[in-house]
Amino acid sequence: MNLASLSFAIAAAAGVSSTIAAPLVPRRARSAVTGAGIAATGAAGTLAGAAAMAGDSFTLTLAGVLPLSGVSLTMDALGGLFVAVTGAVAVATGIYGISYARRGLDSRAFQAVLPVFVVAMLLVPIASDVGTLLVCWELMALTSLLLVLAEHRHHAEVARAGRWYAVMTHLGFVTILSGLLLLAAHTGGDSFTALRTAGPHLPPVIASAVFVMTLAGFASKAGIVPLHAWLPRAHPEAPSHVSALMSAAMVNLGVYGIVRVDFDLLGGGPRWWWLLVLALGAVSAVYGILQAAMGTDLKRLLGYSTTENMGLVLVGVGAAGLFAASGDHELAALALAAALLHVTGHAAFKTLLFLAAGSVLRATGSRDLDALGGLRAAMPATTAAFGWGALAASALPPGTAFVSEWLLLQALVHGLPSSGVTTAIAMPLAVAAVALTAGLAVATFVKAFGVGFLAKPRSADAEKAGESPPTMLAGMGVAAAACLALAVAPTLVLPGVSAAASTALTGARPAVTGNVTLRLTGFAGSLSPLMLTLALAAAVLLVAAAARSASARRARRAARLWDCGAGPMTPRMEYTATSFAEPLQRVFDDVVRPETDVDVTHHRESDYLVQAVEYRRRVPDRIERRLYEPVLAAMSAWGRAGRRLATGSVHRYLGYGFYAVCGVLLLVAVTR
16 A cells, blocks of 8 residues: 555545544534544645655555446546645635634534535546546535535525526536446446547547537536536535635536546547637636626625636646647647646635635625725734735736746747647637736736725724634635745646646656746746745835835825815725726626616705715626526426416326327337
């Protein structure tokens, strides 16, 4: 038994033990036992994944556990990366959940299901046959649905979000099931070894059908447009540490499925496959960050940010497939390594952001940025955590996302001289999408941090807010430390990420090694994140000192000036999230199509005297409105028509049965 298998066995044992213990221990100790078990499961899973990325893989077959094929598990470098990322997220959320769950989330059912969800996510990347993958995938989907519905008795919107999530995730499961069964039917077995051997030799029509079906199912789990409708509903309504697990770990497994099936099992494919992936990624990235930039719900904003970042990952995956189809395997390995590095970085900063948002929600009871503000003094640790997470998500140095997006841009730019007119057209458009997304991400998180945490409180709940308990702060600290490590020392994970990319790409050598250095024929680029961080830190300190000095001088001058009778500044004079986003809304008005409603209330004595003006703005999801609402309306109409057939008459029901039998007999007689 090697290190990877031993560590994973410990992770599974810790998860099962905490599931069994949760219903048995007293309520006051339940969240502590479950949280400690999840943290132990995550730590052991992280160690197992790191060992697998270093080459210490393992294979395990349990013949009698599941019918037909049993259970088959194999952890290679690609699966190890996703196991390590999921485990690291579980460590932070497990510690955080010890205190967070004590407010209404310490029931036996919730605390027992949460470790099962974590273990299911750890099992998905190491499943090595179709049956095991589908069972683990469905277990992950069902447990996450139960966790999303944890607070449905207290909030009506939770039940609606749960319905959306249940329908979307199971439609995705059906498409994955169909695609993998079609693949297994044409290869003579359901083990990944058999699929990997026969997959590259499938007829093009069959291979393309498998690609389209599995892409739809896995992209739905990753929250890719236009299959993203569940994500901005379910992630905000779930408990915050569950939101972190879903947004930072579960959605990554959609990317894993695309990489595992389409690269590893099918052996790649024609260019149109990867152009489709690239286009879906670019549209998702731009659309997701636009919706986030316009939003005022803090957790919904983070949900749309997840769609944006998964879109960036698919840009890298699509570019890697495009380069591989052109025969440029080193550039393909670089693009895929950039995508997988972004998966790792996104898991770190999105965990931190959702945990900080949960801290705000626990202290204020609100997710509305327009009703927050002034939290810096009352919640300094949470403010610092969210600020660091916002910087990490903004693709600015020394943020966590900077290195991965820089690598992605390098791959796209160096792909311009490669062969093919298609690549020459697609790469500049992809570069433009990544650049636009990066700029909008900065504006989005400046809005979220500045409006939500700085200035003055805009509600009584924000004014009364207090700091979170120590275990919640410790969970955020773990995530913040991961963000820092990935920002200033990405070389710690780059060899493992590059090994994972090379595992997926047949015949590719690692393009990224111990340093952030590009080694490509005719091109070279280098970057020292640590030196860049130190230089930026010195610059920030100098700018902060200058700004503080200038502010003090302005304050002294203002004290001597007349205030024109206006009096001191009030919260009503501050920028809100809505007003901050208004210039961006004007620029992208034709894309987001906001709905504005102004209500003017007049005094009863005279219509010329205005008593109050109420302004409301809503930015609907246009894809949801154009794609989903017509389908839902048609289904509702079909349901109303069906009610007319159910009159309660036994004679009519017998007639339905008689005519149905006659129809079947007639069909059989005609087709014989």
